[in-house]
Amino acid sequence: MPNEALTVDxxxxxxxxxRIFPRLGPDTALLGPGxxxxxxxxxxxxxxxxxxxxxxxxxxxxxxxxGYRTTGFDVGWKCxxxxxxxxxxxxxxxxxxxxSLTLPGTTEVSWVEDLAEGLAAxxxxxxxxxxxxxxxxxxxxxQIVVTAAVTGDLQGRRPVLRSGARAGDVLAHIGxxxxxxxxxxxxxxxxxxxxxxxxDDQELAGLAMAQLRPRPPRAGAxxxxxxxxxxxxxxxxxxxxxxxxxxxxxxxxxxDLDAEYLLAKxxxxxxxxxxxxxxxxxxxxGGGEDHGxxxxxxxxxxxxxxxxxxxxxxxxxxxxxxxxxxxxxxxxHFAG
Amino acid sequence: MPNEALTVDxxxxxxxxxRIFPRLGPDTALLGPGxxxxxxxxxxxxxxxxxxxxxxxxxxxxxxxxGYRTTGFDVGWKCxxxxxxxxxxxxxxxxxxxxSLTLPGTTEVSWVEDLAEGLAAxxxxxxxxxxxxxxxxxxxxxQIVVTAAVTGDLQGRRPVLRSGARAGDVLAHIGxxxxxxxxxxxxxxxxxxxxxxxxDDQELAGLAMAQLRPRPPRAGAxxxxxxxxxxxxxxxxxxxxxxxxxxxxxxxxxxDLDAEYLLAKxxxxxxxxxxxxxxxxxxxxGGGEDHGxxxxxxxxxxxxxxxxxxxxxxxxxxxxxxxxxxxxxxxxHFAG
Numbered sequence: 286m287p288n289e290a291l292t293v294d295x296x297x298x299x300x301x302x303x304r305i306f307p308r309l310g311p312d313t314a315l316l317g318p319g320x321x322x323x324x325x326x327x328x329x330x331x332x333x334x335x336x337x338x339x340x341x342x343x344x345x346x347x348x349x350x351x352g353y354r355t356t357g358f359d360v361g362w363k364c365x366x367x368x369x370x371x372x373x374x375x376x377x378x379x380x381x382x383x384x385s386l387t388l389p390g391t392t393e394v395s396w397v398e399d400l401a402e403g404l405a406a407x408x409x410x411x412x413x414x415x416x417x418x419x420x421x422x423x424x425x426x427x428q429i430v431v432t433a434a435v436t437g438d439l440q441g442r443r444p445v446l447r448s449g450a451r452a453g454d455v456l457a458h459i460g461x462x463x464x465x466x467x468x469x470x471x472x473x474x475x476x477x478x479x480x481x482x483x484x485d486d487q488e489l490a491g492l493a494m495a496q497l498r499p500r501p502p503r504a505g506a507x508x509x510x511x512x513x514x515x516x517x518x519x520x521x522x523x524x525x526x527x528x529x530x531x532x533x534x535x536x537x538x539x540x541d542l543d544a545e546y547l548l549a550k551x552x553x554x555x556x557x558x559x560x561x562x563x564x565x566x567x568x569x570x571g572g573g574e575d576h577g578x579x580x581x582x583x584x585x586x587x588x589x590x591x592x593x594x595x596x597x598x599x600x601x602x603x604x605x606x607x608x609x610x611x612x613x614x615x616x617x618h619f620a621g
Numbered sequence: 622m623p624n625e626a627l628t629v630d631x632x633x634x635x636x637x638x639x640r641i642f643p644r645l646g647p648d649t650a651l652l653g654p655g656x657x658x659x660x661x662x663x664x665x666x667x668x669x670x671x672x673x674x675x676x677x678x679x680x681x682x683x684x685x686x687x688g689y690r691t692t693g694f695d696v697g698w699k700c701x702x703x704x705x706x707x708x709x710x711x712x713x714x715x716x717x718x719x720x721s722l723t724l725p726g727t728t729e730v731s732w733v734e735d736l737a738e739g740l741a742a743x744x745x746x747x748x749x750x751x752x753x754x755x756x757x758x759x760x761x762x763x764q765i766v767v768t769a770a771v772t773g774d775l776q777g778r779r780p781v782l783r784s785g786a787r788a789g790d791v792l793a794h795i796g797x798x799x800x801x802x803x804x805x806x807x808x809x810x811x812x813x814x815x816x817x818x819x820x821d822d823q824e825l826a827g828l829a830m831a832q833l834r835p836r837p838p839r840a841g842a843x844x845x846x847x848x849x850x851x852x853x854x855x856x857x858x859x860x861x862x863x864x865x866x867x868x869x870x871x872x873x874x875x876x877d878l879d880a881e882y883l884l885a886k887x888x889x890x891x892x893x894x895x896x897x898x899x900x901x902x903x904x905x906x907g908g909g910e911d912h913g914x915x916x917x918x919x920x921x922x923x924x925x926x927x928x929x930x931x932x933x934x935x936x937x938x939x940x941x942x943x944x945x946x947x948x949x950x951x952x953x954h955f956a957g
Contacts, residue, residue: 315667316780319871321710321856322671322773324780327663331651334755335658336719336770340762343723374657383672385768387679419670426676428763432721434672434770437658444652444660520657535655 293397294390298423304398305421310405314381314419323419325381325436332380333437333444335371339364341429349472351493352479357396359497360431361403366499367522368435369412370576374520376445376511377437378504379412381419384433387426400431403498413504442511450517450536450581456596457588459502459510460577461495462525462550463568468496470561470568488557501576502591509589510580518580524571526611528579529596529604536581542570542596544607564613570606571613629733630726634759640734641757646741650717650755659755661717661772668716669773669780671707675700677765685808687829688815693732695833696767697739702835703858704771705748706912710856712781712847713773714840715748717755720769723762736767739834749840778847786853786872786917792932793924795838795846796913797831798861798886799904804832806897806904824893837912838927845925846916854916860907862947864915865932865940872917878906878932880943900949906942907949 293301306318316324341347345355345363369379384404388397408416415438450456471478471493476486481497484490501520510518517536521528525542533540547569551558554565581598582588604611629637642654652660677683681691681699705715720740724733744752751774786792807814807829812822817833820826837856846854853872857864861878869876883905887894890901917934918924940947 316782320780320782320784321707321854322669322713322771322780324667324669324711324775327666327668330663330666331660332663332668332772333658333660334717334719334770334772336721336756336758336768338721338723338758338760338766338768340723340760340766342763343761371657375660377658381670383670383770385672385674387674387676387766420672422672422674422768424674424676425679426764426766427678430674430676430723430762430766430768432672432674432758432766432768434670434719435658436668436670436772439660444656444658446652446656448656518657 291394292390293388293392293394296394301397301423304394305401308398308401308405309418310408311417313415313417318420325419327438329439329441331439333372333375333377333439334434335368336432336434337367337371338430338432351472351474351476353472353481353493355497357399358403361400362407362498364431364433365404365407365411366501366576368433370501370520372435372437373507374518374578375437376442376507376518377439378508379416379435380438381416381436382433383420384418384431385422387424387430389427389429390425392429411501411504440508445511445515445518447517447519447532448535450532450538450598452538452598452600453584454516454581454598455584455594456540456581456598457592458577458579458595459506459591461575462577463554463565463572464492464495465499465574466568466572467554467557468492468494470563472496474561492557496574499574499576502578506578506589506591510578510592513589514583514586515580516583518578521575521577521579523573524614526570526604526614532579532581533602533604539599539601539603540596541599541605541608543594546595567613570611627730628726629724629728629730632730637733637759640730641737644734644737644741645754646744647753649751649753654756661755665775665777667775669708669711669713669775670770671704672768672770673703673707674766674768687808687810687812689808689817689829691833693735694739697736698743698834700767700769701740701743701747702837702912704769706837706856708771708773709843710854710914711773712778712843712854713775714844715752715771716774717752717772718769719756720754720767721758723760723766725763725765726761728765747837747840776844781847781851781854783853783855783868784871786868786874786934788874788934788936789920790852790917790934791920791930792876792917792934793928794913794915794931795842795927797911798913799890799901799908800828800831801835801910802904802908803890803893804828804830806899808832810897828893832910835910835912838914842914842925842927846914846928849925850919850922851916852919854914857911857913857915859909860950862906862940862950868915868917869938869940875935875937875939876932877935877941877944879930882931903949906947
């Protein structure tokens with residue numbers, strides 16, 4: 286009975302917080318939620334910090350053309366995934382999140398509870414034990430907007446910047462490529478995917494979940510890359526070509542992507558792409574939100590487990606694909 | 622020519638950022654904006670952190686009934702004011718902000734530039750030199766939503782919690798009381814205030830500015846209170862009675878507010894209240910957003926400069942006003 290579901294405009298702030306807090310998992314802060322500010326440990330003497338926002342109808346749809354209804358869990362999970370990825374891309378480990386929720390009064394309380402559980406599950410799966418939601422803010426708005434700031438501990442290491450790649454370095458990647466973009470096509474497309482967890486077509490359902498609940502590589506991947514001597518690193522959130530271009534520009538080098546490897550990646554997505562009328566190479570080269578890590582390593586470095594050689598850094602500028610102009614670029618959050 | 626003004630949907634993310642960055646003032650971070658995450662110094666080995674959001678039509682109106690149009694500068698300033706107040710209320714000093722902007726495509730670029738200048742001016746006026754905007758996020762939405770997370774340095778001191786007040790403590794306050802609420806009445810009321818800076822009626826204009834660009838007490842007030850032995854402290858953002866109630870509940874004490882002092886405060890607002898058909902005592906006791914500091918001190922403590930005795934902590938529970946039930950409470954961001 287949707288009309289009878291409890292909505293947030295029926296609760297005051299304190300009552301809504303009482304629904305959220307118990308679902309957030311163990312509090313790992315020196316001082317957790319409930320005061321004007323939280324206090325976290327920064328044993329390194331430095332703190333990495335980043336912020337990222339998910340907006341209804343811009344970053345996710347509540348109801349997709351496929352029939353799928355985005356759950357609070359999906360949004361909570363994705364919020365964690367995109368935020369912790371930024372911290373790992375510095376070679377740091379996530380230590381806390383503060384989360385601001387802007388909610389229409391008609392939002393069902395169960396959806397918000399589910400979001401809290403998605404945050405907790407995302408942290409448990411994607412961060413380390415020392416990380417938790419340590420604070421937040423609640424307010425009203427016409428759309429759901431979920432913003433999290435995330436902190437990280439560099440554990441004594443230098444941060445791995447975008448600007449350190451050198452000619453001769455190997456470009457390597459860990460994580461999915463194109464899956465979240467393929468999942469977006471599934472959700473946006475004319476494919477009945479009202480419940481991907483129950484869908485008969487497991488391949489398409491898996492792609493939808495890659496968009497809804499992206500799975501970045503394991504939490505240790507960023508720090509391991511740092512220890513292995515990564516000269517540059519970033520989180521691939523806006524598409525491989527676009528994000529590789531950021532490394533190239535910041536490092537004043539050129540990057541040639543390995544066409545053979547990436548064409549094989551695209552070929553593995555070809556059956557799904559054929560059903561959705563899409564070009565799988567566009568997903569692989571231009572798709573965002575997979576939150577893999579792209580890193581440059583000195584030519585003699587041993588790549589950490591899971592990193593795959595995906596290109597070459599050279600004197601020059603810009604990004605090429607097997608020496609040619611890339612057939613797809615990437616995503617601009619704003620003009621996109 | 623409003624139709625010819627440049628709007629954010631005419632710029633890509635990079636071009637818009639290029640308008641914002643130069644206006645943010647000096648970058649004080651170890652690693653500033655431009656990478657996946659920023660890196661700030663945390664010399665204390667702990668980091669205080671908080672997050673706060675301003676939503677169009679919930680926390681501010683773009684066009685008020687008085688005719689005033691909220692500027693980007695106002696929103697940037699207020700974003701800083703409310704965020705740094707949470708850090709000071711712990712006895713810490715602000716060290717960085719990360720800011721996420723959700724903007725409709727029709728937002729004028731000049732409004733966003735003005736917001737960046739408001740952030741910088743707010744930091745210069747309200748924080749210390751070591752603080753700056755170190756990172757951010759840009760995205761699209763139907764409403765303007767500005768979220769900032771703020772970090773702070775405890776400088777070796779223990780954080781001042783809400784829970785430490787003891788029977789016998791003096792309750793003291795520094796900052797405005799009721800001015801932002803009075804300003805809200807000016808802006809919402811039938812008073813022509815299209816440009817408060819040019820308004821003939823300087824009193825009402827000043828009140829409007831207290832709502833639009835709140836001026837919390839000086840940056841040193843929180844740390845000074847901590848050094849003076851404050852047993853409990855918070856930022857008065859939701860109204861004196863409501864926020865005093867938070868201290869009382871967290872500390873398991875009762876608080877009696879000084880009726881004589883607060884009635885005199887209200888009397889000073891009586892002329893404006895009469896013109897606006899409002900009760901000035903409701904502003905003083907229930908008005909939020911002034912971002913003063915409310916702190917409890919041991920009875921023998923010397924109050925830091927600017928703090929005024931405003932009540933008494935006693936064995937018991939709840940908040941009274943000269944021993945009686947307070948005639949006004951405060952603001953619930955959510956149910957409000």
